[in-house]
Amino acid sequence: MKQTAVIVCPGRGGYNKPELGSITERHLPKQSDLINQLDKVRENEGFISVSELDQKSKFDHRLHLKPENSAALIFAAGYADFKAVDPEQYDIVAVTGNSMGWYTALACAGVWQPENAMSIVTDMAKRTAAADGAQLIYPIMNEQWQPDKTREKAVSQMLEQHAGELFLSIRYGGYVLLAGTQNAVTTASKALEPVDNRFPMILPGHAAFHSPLMKEASDQALSVWDSSHFRQPELPLIDGRGVIWEPPGCHLDALQRYTFGHQVTEYYDYTKAITVALREFAPDKLLLLGPGNSLGGATGQSLVAANWRNLSSKDDFTQRQESEEAPVISLGL
Incomplete structure (x- = not known):
């Protein structure tokens, strides 16, 4: 059938x-x-x-x-x-x-x-x-793919602190991708709590896709x-x-x-x-x-x-x- x-x-x-x-x-x-x-x-x-x-x-x-x-x-x-x-x-x-x-x-x-x-x-x-800028990926879920409110809040705070330079780029299942100026993305990558020794990960060769840049x-x-x-x-x-x-x-x-x-x-x-x-x-x-x-x-x-x-x-x-x-x-x- x-x-x-x-x-x-x-x-x-x-x-x-x-x-x-x-x-x-x-x-x-x-x-x-x-x-x-x-x-x-x-x-x-x-x-x-x-x-x-x-x-x-x-x-x-x-x-x-x-x-x-x-x-x-x-x-x-x-x-x-x-x-x-x-x-x-x-x-x-x-x-x-x-x-x-x-x-x-x-x-x-x-x-x-x-x-x-x-x-x-x-x-x-x-x-x-x-184009200018960069992009990073970060998980906002736990190991069982359920929402992690602490990580979600941390991402929101980064977007507020770097308004006009850092933007939500992609909602991707249990991840978010952030895009922005090189400085804002680098700063966010250092400020967000590390996860699994992999994240936050700045994506090599990526510009600030899906953003005003x-x-x-x-x-x-x-x-x-x-x-x-x-x-x-x-x-x-x-x-x-x-x-x-x-x-x-x-x-x-x-x-x-x-x-x-x-x-x-x-x-x-x-x-x-x-x-x-x-x-x-x-x-x-x-x-x-x-x-x-x-x-x-x-x-x-x-x-x-x-x-x-x-x-x-x-x-x-x-x-x-x-x-x-x-x-x-x-x-x-």
Whole structure:
């Protein structure tokens, strides 16, 4: 029996050393036409092709994590995973994503053709990476994925103390990402209580994504990528505010303004997007696109936060995932 599913697209940071070769391994030769199309776009615009990057013998941090390369790899892997979903097994009822995953979601929903999406993804990666500032990630949950009020309060205090320089960037399951000036992010990273000898973690190579420091990149994108590059989605889209864009009545000018305006300069609420997906579409499964499984933890935490089907802790989620009723499927694995 066919199951309903919401497609979830990963953001920055999905393609790392363990994912090297994954596009070739998972999607060739079945999707060679798609990969060739994306490679031609890259080559015509003067960039190294996705295939050449994916087929390198060794992972090169400077090459593979260069924003315009990393974004292209993440988009290509995710979109290829989407095209490989068996329509006889799953009825796709909506699409959402995290951060840069909004661009992949637009392509999956048919708003952009994959070739156009690759051009936009590459361009936006360059524009936003060139902006000022930094970004850090910090957990606001305990070990069982329940809210930690002390950490939440500490984050709120940091935002108040550095108002105008430090901003909420992404709500990501049991984590928050903060973005701002280099000084504000560094100060916050020293002030927040350490967790697990890992957090707070300043994310290498990240600018102040999803914050007002992205305004110049946003203004440039709004002028370059006008609404003529958009068309009506074929599937409902859930954006980073939890707003649903329902076909066929989407106002394309508004979709363009959100995509290159609010989505770039304001915080992205991945937790809310997942909550809306669950409550408005009640899918049997959430299908997480690759590469890898970067969305797995935050998605599970979002289910627990929503108390989805009585999931109230990490142990609940883990037990459910090990059953036939597993709500989350990571296609990248």
